[in-house]
Amino acid sequence: MSLPVLQADCAHCFALCCVALPFAKSSDFAVNKPAGTPCANLREDFRCGIHTRLRDKGFQGCTVFDCFGAGQQVSQVTFGGRDWRTHTGTARQMFEVFPVMRQLHELLFYTAEALTLRDAAPVHAELRRVLAETEEWTRADAEALADLDVGALRLRINTLLLKTSELVRAKVPGRKKNHRGADLMGARLTGANLRGANLRGAYLIAADLSRADLRTADLIGADLRDADLRGADLRDAVFLTQAQLNAAQGDPTTQLPSALTHPSHWT
Structure with a gap:
C-alpha cells in the first residue's frame, strides 16, 4: 500500500x-x-x-x-x-x-x-x-x-x-468514565481524572478541562471548540486530531501526543 x-x-x-x-x-x-x-x-x-x-x-x-x-x-x-x-x-x-x-x-x-x-x-x-x-x-x-x-x-x-x-x-487501571456522546458543554472539569475515559462524540464546547488527566482517553469526534486545555495532559489520547486542538484553548503547559503540535493561537 x-x-x-x-x-x-x-x-x-x-x-x-x-x-x-x-x-x-x-x-x-x-x-x-x-x-x-x-x-x-x-x-x-x-x-x-x-x-x-x-x-x-x-x-x-x-x-x-x-x-x-x-x-x-x-x-x-x-x-x-x-x-x-x-x-x-x-x-x-x-x-x-x-x-x-x-x-x-x-x-x-x-x-x-x-x-x-x-x-x-x-x-x-x-x-x-x-x-x-x-x-x-x-x-x-x-x-x-x-x-x-x-x-x-x-x-x-x-x-x-x-x-x-x-x-x-482496558489497560488503564481502575474504573473508566463513560461520557460517550454526553452534553458536557461548559462543564467544570478542572483537574478531572478522565484517564482512559470514553469521550467519543462528547460535546465539550467551552468546557473547563484545565489540568485534567486525559491520557489514553478516546476523543474521536469530541467537540473541543473553546475547551480550556491549559495544563491538561493529553499524552497518548486516542484518536485526537490537530483540528480538535486548533479549535480549543491551551498553553505551553498542555501536554500533547508527540505527533501533534501546540496551535499558534495558544499562549
Whole structure:
C-alpha cells in the first residue's frame, strides 16, 4: 500500500473546502455561503485573501477545518490537475466527490493510527484489510466515488475503531468514565481524572478541562471548540486530531501526543 498524504496541502488543492462546502453565519463564520459557491475571500489563484487574519475577520471555522489531505487528492489524482475554473464542466462532480474523499481520508487517518497501537493487536489484521480497501477507493474515478456507500464503509471501520479503543483503554487501571456522546458543554472539569475515559462524540464546547488527566482517553469526534486545555495532559489520547486542538484553548503547559503540535493561537 502507498497511502495518500493525510495532511492538507493547500498549495496542490483548488480550494475545494472554500467552494464545495456550505457555511452558516455564526461564531465560526462571518457570513452565510451556500455549497458550490466560492467564498468571497477566495482569490483567482485559489488562495485565501485573508488567510493570516481569519480569526480576526470572524472565520474561525476555517482555521479548524481539516480535510485530511482529501483536497489535493481530488484535485491532483481524481481530476488529474484539472481545476473547476478552467474546466467548468468538472465543477459539479468535483464538489460532489470532495466530501466523499474527505470521509475516506478521515477513515484512513484513524485506521492508520489504530495500527500503531500495540494493545489493539487483536484487531490489526482486520484493520489492515479495511485500510487497503479504503486506500483503493481513494484512487477510484469520480463516477465510482459518487456512487460509493461511504456510510456503510464508515460503519464497518468504526466498529473496529471502537474495538481498538476498548482494547487500549482496558489497560488503564481502575474504573473508566463513560461520557460517550454526553452534553458536557461548559462543564467544570478542572483537574478531572478522565484517564482512559470514553469521550467519543462528547460535546465539550467551552468546557473547563484545565489540568485534567486525559491520557489514553478516546476523543474521536469530541467537540473541543473553546475547551480550556491549559495544563491538561493529553499524552497518548486516542484518536485526537490537530483540528480538535486548533479549535480549543491551551498553553505551553498542555501536554500533547508527540505527533501533534501546540496551535499558534495558544499562549
